[in-house]
Every structure is written in structure tokens, then in C-alpha cells.
Amino acid sequence: MRTPAARGVVLLAAMLALGGLLDARGLRKQAEIQPPGVQRDVALALTRPLLDVSSFLRLDRPRHALQVAIGRRDEDRVDTSVDFGPPPVRHTPRPAPQPVAHTPTPEPKPKPKPKARFTASHPLRIWVAGDSLAEVPGQALERAASGREPIRILRVESRLSTGLGRPDLYNWFVRIRQAIPALHPNVAVLSFGADDAHNYMSGVPKGRTIGKLGSPTWDAEYLRRVSGVTRELNRAGIYVVWLGLPIPRGRGFFYSFQKVNAVLREAAAEAPHAAYLSTWQLLSTKNGKYADYLRDGHGRLVQMRASDGVHYTQAAGDLIARTLLQRLGRVYTLGG
Amino acid sequence: MLFPTVTFAVFFLAVLPLSWLLMPRPRLWQPFMLTASFVFYAWWDWRFVFLLATSIAGNWLAGQGIASGRRPRLWLAGAVALDLGLLGYFKYAGFLVSSVENGLAALGIPASSSLLSVALPVGISFYTFMALSYVVDIHRGTLAPAPFLRFAVWLSFFPHLVAGPIVRGSELLPQLERPRDPRDVDVTRAFFLIVSGLFLKVVIANHLATHLVDDVFASPNSHSSLEVLAGVYGYAVEIFADFCGYTNIAIGIALLLGFRFPQNFDSPYAAVSLQDFWRRWHITLSRWLRDYLYIPLGGNRKGKLLTYRNLLLTMLLGGLWHGAAWTFVAWGGLHGAGLAVERLWRDLRRSEPRDTPWRRWLGRVVTFHVVCLGWIFFRAPSFGTARQVIVRLFDAWGQASPLVTSSVVLAIVAGIAIQYLPLGSVGALGRGFARLPLPAQAATLGICLALIQTLGPAGVAPFIYFRF
Numbered sequence A: 001m002r003t004p005a006a007r008g009v010v011l012l013a014a015m016l017a018l019g020g021l022l023d024a025r026g027l028r029k030q031a032e033i034q035p036p037g038v039q040r041d042v043a044l045a046l047t048r049p050l051l052d053v054s055s056f057l058r059l060d061r062p063r064h065a066l067q068v069a070i071g072r073r074d075e076d077r078v079d080t081s082v083d084f085g086p087p088p089v090r091h092t093p094r095p096a097p098q099p100v101a102h103t104p105t106p107e108p109k110p111k112p113k114p115k116a117r118f119t120a121s122h123p124l125r126i127w128v129a130g131d132s133l134a135e136v137p138g139q140a141l142e143r144a145a146s147g148r149e150p151i152r153i154l155r156v157e158s159r160l161s162t163g164l165g166r167p168d169l170y171n172w173f174v175r176i177r178q179a180i181p182a183l184h185p186n187v188a189v190l191s192f193g194a195d196d197a198h199n200y201m202s203g204v205p206k207g208r209t210i211g212k213l214g215s216p217t218w219d220a221e222y223l224r225r226v227s228g229v230t231r232e233l234n235r236a237g238i239y240v241v242w243l244g245l246p247i248p249r250g251r252g253f254f255y256s257f258q259k260v261n262a263v264l265r266e267a268a269a270e271a272p273h274a275a276y277l278s279t280w281q282l283l284s285t286k287n288g289k290y291a292d293y294l295r296d297g298h299g300r301l302v303q304m305r306a307s308d309g310v311h312y313t314q315a316a317g318d319l320i321a322r323t324l325l326q327r328l329g330r331v332y333t334l335g336g
Numbered sequence B: 001m002l003f004p005t006v007t008f009a010v011f012f013l014a015v016l017p018l019s020w021l022l023m024p025r026p027r028l029w030q031p032f033m034l035t036a037s038f039v040f041y042a043w044w045d046w047r048f049v050f051l052l053a054t055s056i057a058g059n060w061l062a063g064q065g066i067a068s069g070r071r072p073r074l075w076l077a078g079a080v081a082l083d084l085g086l087l088g089y090f091k092y093a094g095f096l097v098s099s100v101e102n103g104l105a106a107l108g109i110p111a112s113s114s115l116l117s118v119a120l121p122v123g124i125s126f127y128t129f130m131a132l133s134y135v136v137d138i139h140r141g142t143l144a145p146a147p148f149l150r151f152a153v154w155l156s157f158f159p160h161l162v163a164g165p166i167v168r169g170s171e172l173l174p175q176l177e178r179p180r181d182p183r184d185v186d187v188t189r190a191f192f193l194i195v196s197g198l199f200l201k202v203v204i205a206n207h208l209a210t211h212l213v214d215d216v217f218a219s220p221n222s223h224s225s226l227e228v229l230a231g232v233y234g235y236a237v238e239i240f241a242d243f244c245g246y247t248n249i250a251i252g253i254a255l256l257l258g259f260r261f262p263q264n265f266d267s268p269y270a271a272v273s274l275q276d277f278w279r280r281w282h283i284t285l286s287r288w289l290r291d292y293l294y295i296p297l298g299g300n301r302k303g304k305l306l307t308y309r310n311l312l313l314t315m316l317l318g319g320l321w322h323g324a325a326w327t328f329v330a331w332g333g334l335h336g337a338g339l340a341v342e343r344l345w346r347d348l349r350r351s352e353p354r355d356t357p358w359r360r361w362l363g364r365v366v367t368f369h370v371v372c373l374g375w376i377f378f379r380a381p382s383f384g385t386a387r388q389v390i391v392r393l394f395d396a397w398g399q400a401s402p403l404v405t406s407s408v409v410l411a412i413v414a415g416i417a418i419q420y421l422p423l424g425s426v427g428a429l430g431r432g433f434a435r436l437p438l439p440a441q442a443a444t445l446g447i448c449l450a451l452i453q454t455l456g457p458a459g460v461a462p463f464i465y466f467r468f
Helices: A005-022 A024-032 A038-056 A061-069 A132-145 A172-183 A216-235 A254-270 A314-331 B006-022 B026-042 B048-068 B072-106 B124-140 B148-156 B169-177 B187-218 B225-256 B274-280 B283-294 B304-322 B326-348 B357-379 B383-395 B406-420 B423-435 B438-455
Strands: A116-118 A124-130 A151-158 A187-191 A239-243 A274-277 A293-295 A301-303 A332-334
Touching (some): A005 A024, A005 B006, A005 B225, A024 A038, A024 A061, A061 B438, A124 A132, A132 A151, A132 A239, A132 B187, A151 A172, A172 A216, A216 A239, A216 A254, A239 A254, A239 A314, A254 A274, A301 B072, A314 A332, B026 B048, B026 B148, B048 B072, B048 B124, B048 B148, B072 B124, B124 B148, B124 B169, B124 B283, B124 B304, B148 B169, B187 B383, B187 B406, B187 B423, B187 B438, B225 B357, B225 B383, B225 B406, B274 B283, B274 B326, B274 B357, B283 B304, B304 B326, B326 B357, B357 B383
Parallel strands (some): A116 A332, A124 A151, A187 A239
Antiparallel strands (some): A293 A301
16 A cells, blocks of 8 residues: 555654653663663663653553563663672681781682592583673583583573673673572583673772773772682682683784783682683684684684684584583593 | 664664655765665674775676676676675685685695685675676666666665665666655555564564574584474574564565565465475575576576586575585585476476375475475584484484473464465455554554564574675
């Protein structure tokens, strides 16, 4: 049926306006979770009155009712809390009462203990979590574990565009606290940082500000989060493996990924039961350069990186999984 | 800029009224639309704009050269070399070099190359095929060369720029020649296509990808046979919903701007044979392959054996067009071989078999499952994974299948059922919508939009065909 173009313009505007009113809480969340900048300011300025009108007219209710019905009640909630247990307090023989230190102090590495043994009936339980870069290595671990009886991959939880810097997008601190009693992992393989490698962090404690990525304040806050997560997992007896960020194509992320890796490496070094696996090194050429294609163990050229120059291909995932299992083989006795 | 995002909604809300305001003045409208399309493309990566500009300038110049009559073959060869060169460099360089080197290594000839690492520009396969069709059509004398701005708008027109449909010069350039009539816009169909496209992409495709398909294809051996079977059916529905959804939105947006694009899908899983499937799936690509590859190769004019060869070759190259990997070649090969076998079967029969409902359903079931077999190679990241998927279909029955939830089954059934919707029902729905007063239409569309946003998984997954 033919109609004037003006009707199309009016319908489009009306559709977006009504859809926006009905979906105001979702749009508000999208605005809130954007990094600071003009786009966020504009989005917040537009969604504030939209949400007010939607709430006044109770047009936000149908969305909430539908979310409750499909089990996604909390989807529109923005949780920026960065909670983990307090930093450890060093207990030294006290000649006199001392004030509790407020800055985290590294726990000394424990003396080597006999390696824990895992068998087919008592497999090593591995939980893989992180941003989009966690997915491919996690899936590779699943493939590798499907032929190895003493290893069980509990779950691969990969959430796009999330990280420890942005609890407003997805609160990993809450998820990690939930996962510990729910999954009972022995090992947590964590891949974070690619989406944290910028100047902004949400959930920064009140009264504190952070500078640009790589500044001392940024490093300190990010280290506080990475160390906090590591400590919380260690406290539950879980060994933590931090997967570093891979060498990226081009200069876009070259500096920022290195900065994030430095923090991850430091946090792993400080913790009693943690390791850092450098995918940067693993996926570089002999000259330390980026390449889409690298030689595998048989000398064949294999594509290791996705077309975006950051993400892994399955072959890279397999390489990371193999290296990781070798590393875990040094920490635990697997089989036998 | 992805279609189902707030950014695109704001962009289009600004472009649509401006486009109609400027439409009566082509000298203003053409630069405006070219700018809008370049902004749309630059949103991904501004550097790729230069590549698009190079393709526009090179192909337009070649078109002029061919039409001038002076060394037209040379101009054509130059344009083809430019187009295939850009495509080859950005899409296939690593694949070709590594394949050659690994092949030589298998023969005991060591080779060491320095491989290039280049980013794949979004949509390059689509606009390259459009550009090729333009210069070939001018050379064949079926298309007149277009003025520069009109040509540039045609090649970069944002509704089709990144994932088609592949719109030929003969289809869109005449529409760009004269201002569109603002009193004659198929608004009802446009909104039906946009809303149905959003539903297919955001609700069906994203749900299946997130909750079933990605897990199954990542690690087939960790899943039961039932999950793997659901994963294969799920991917068949996901890729249809993803690509048909995108195309529906693209066609709807073009319609609102006053332009008609060719149809790209026609209930492909209701096809009774592979030949029928390719008349219904990615129709604009099938036509392109037929007219610029199969027929120039000789089509069915040079005997039966060469016809089979041409079918196989066309589909092998069609497979490679989708991606720089041998799994895509295998997918194309499977379809090519299937088409050749169907042709052979038809050639061997003395008379056409009777068309009965039973025979049609058998054809549908067999065709759908051959297509699903092909999708395994298309989706799997390697032959190893494809083999695991196929083996796992048989050896893990009776295990727990937590991924096969009621919502996943509903999405698969819905995705297949819509292929069998009677044509009349869609038309009746459109007529019913068109009769509604404006406020009721707006309310219906607004509610649909909010429903889609609420039901879809959080976040916006990119369209599958963006990477081709």
C-alpha cells in the first residue's frame, strides 16, 4: 500500500518514541554504562526525562513484568560495587599493639608442599571466566579436557565487553563471589583486561579519582581489583591463572595491553597461589612481532588471530590450552 | 554502525527526513547521501573509507573507459584486477600464502614467507561484487555508465553497503536517476520488514547463538548427541534469522528512503531440492554467481559433463567468497556436488516424475538435511571440529542435554515454521496494519520494538555476514 513519505517519517519517530518509553529503563542502563564523554552525557541527558515520563505514565511496568516472567528481573540494575574481602593483615610477633595496615601487603609465598593429586574419580575442577578473550581458550580447554580424565572444565563464562574496570557493565566481583560456593573449582582461569584497557573505571571508591591508563593511580586501582579477586579465590583454596592479553595488530592497543599485562603479572607474582600466562609471548613471532599466522608444533603455518587482530582463532586457543595444562601439570599431579 | 542499535536509530532518524527534503534536488541529495553512507561506513574504521573511495574511483573510471570504446577489454581487465586485487589482498592473502607454503612443505619443499597481517574491511566482498557487475555489464552493453556521483551513491548506499543484498546497477542506478516520488512510498511493507528483521536477528538468531550454537560448535565432544543435533538445526535457523533479518531491515530502510531492493530470501528451508534452495537462499548472490561465473564458464551449453563441472566450480568459488578457509570451500563443494548430482539424476530420468505432496515433503526433508550437513562445515572453525560434530551426532545419545531448553526448541521450531507460512497470511497482516489509523500503527510498532528489545539477549552481536 502506497503512503506518503511523511507518514513514514512520523511513524518512525513515533515508533522510536513509544519503544523508547516502554524500554526506558533498558536505555537508561545503556546510557549509564557508557564510558565518560560527550556520547554518555548526551545519552544521560536524553534518557533522564524519558525515564521520568515512562515512570510517571507507568510505561516501564510492562518491561519489568516481562523480565520477571522470563527470569531476567535484575537486568536493568546497574551494580558498580567492587567488593572482595579486605586485604590481608600481616601477623607478626607483637611486642606492642599495632594499628592495622590499610595498604595491602603481599603475603609471603608458602613453602612448597607436596603436589595435590587429581584422578579420574577426583578430577581437577577448572572454571574459566572473563571477557570475549576467555571464550576460545576456554573452549579449547574443554576440548583438551574431554580426552583427559583427571580434568573437568566446570564452565566457560565469557561475557563480551566486560572486565574488572567496568562493574556497571557486568559485575564480575559479584559473580566471582557467587561462583566460589556454587562451582567449587580448584582452578580459576581468568582472562580480563582487553575491555579495561582505557582511561575509565567505574566503581572507584568515593573520594578517590584515577588518572589515565598507565598512571600510578590507574595502576593502583586496577591492581587493587586484580589482587582482590586473586586473594578472594586463593582464600577459598582456588589456584588462579591470569591469562595475559595477546600482542595486538597495529598500535591501537599495543601500549594499553602491555600496561594491563604488567598489572596482571604483578598481581600474580604477589599472590601465594597464582600464575600469569603470557599469551603475548606465546603469540608473537620470533622477532617479537604480531602475525596473523604462526607456525604450529608441526611447522605448518596456521592462522592464530581473528580478523580484528585481537581475538584468538581455535588454533591459538588450542596452543594456550596446551601451555596452560602443561603449567598446571607442574602445580598438580594429574592422573596416576 | 549496526542496524539494531540506538546509534543507528538516531542516525536514520536524522537521515530519513533530510533525504526526503533534499530529494527534489539531486545535486544536493547525492552528496548528502554519499556523505551519510561514508559516515555509516567510517563508524567501523575510518581508514576503510579510503578503500571504498578507491573502489568507487577505479571502477567508475573503468566504466567510462569501457564505454568510450577505446580498448574496452583492457579497461575491463584493469577493473577486475583492481577489484580482485583489493579483495585478494585484504581477504585472502594470508590464506593463500599459508596454503601454498603448507602444500609445498607437505611435498618436502620448505618455504618461508613473511605473511602480511591486514584487517578485513567490513562489506568488501559485497561492494566488490557489485563493482564487478557494473564494469562487466557495461562491457556487455547491458548497462550505460553512470555519472560519478550517482555511481558513488549506488556503490556506497548505506542500506546495502556492508552485507547486501547485492544490488546490480540495472536495478538501482535507474532509481537514482530521478527523484523518488514522496507520495508513493510502501511504508507498511517497509515497517513490516524492519520489525520482522529485528525480531529474527535480536530474538531468534541471538538467542540461539548465545544459548546453544556457540557452545556446541566450540566443543562438540562436551555435549550429548541431542545437543549437537539441536546445535546443527539451531545453526541452520540462526544463520537464516541473522542474514534474512539483516536483509529485511536493509530492504525496509531502503523502502522508507524510496528505493526498492531485490528480494534476498524466499523461505529457503521449504526448498524441495538444492537447485530450489539456491533460488530461495541469498538470491542476489546466486544470481551473481549464475550470471558472472556459471554462464561465462559455459553454463549448460557445452555438454553434460562440463555442466556438472561448471556447477561444481561455481559453488566452490561461491564457498570461497564467504571466507578464506578450506571449510568454506568444502561447504561450496558439497553444494556444487549436490547440484551436479541432482542434474545428473534429472538427465538420467526419461520422464519428469509426478509431483505429489509425499514427494515434495521427501524432497524438503532431504534438502534441509543436506543443507544442514553443509552448515556444519560452514560454521565449524576447522575440519577437525566438523568431524567431531558429525561423529558426536551418533555416539552420545542418552546423555543429559541441559542446552536443549524449551526456549531453544521454540526458537528452532519457530524459525523453521515461518518458512511454511502461507504467503497470503503475511499479505493479510500487512493489509490489516495499513488500515489502522496512524496512532494505532505507531502504538503497534512501538510495542513490537520494546518487546524485541526486552526479549533479546543483552548486548548486540554482530551479523554473521559482516565478516564475509
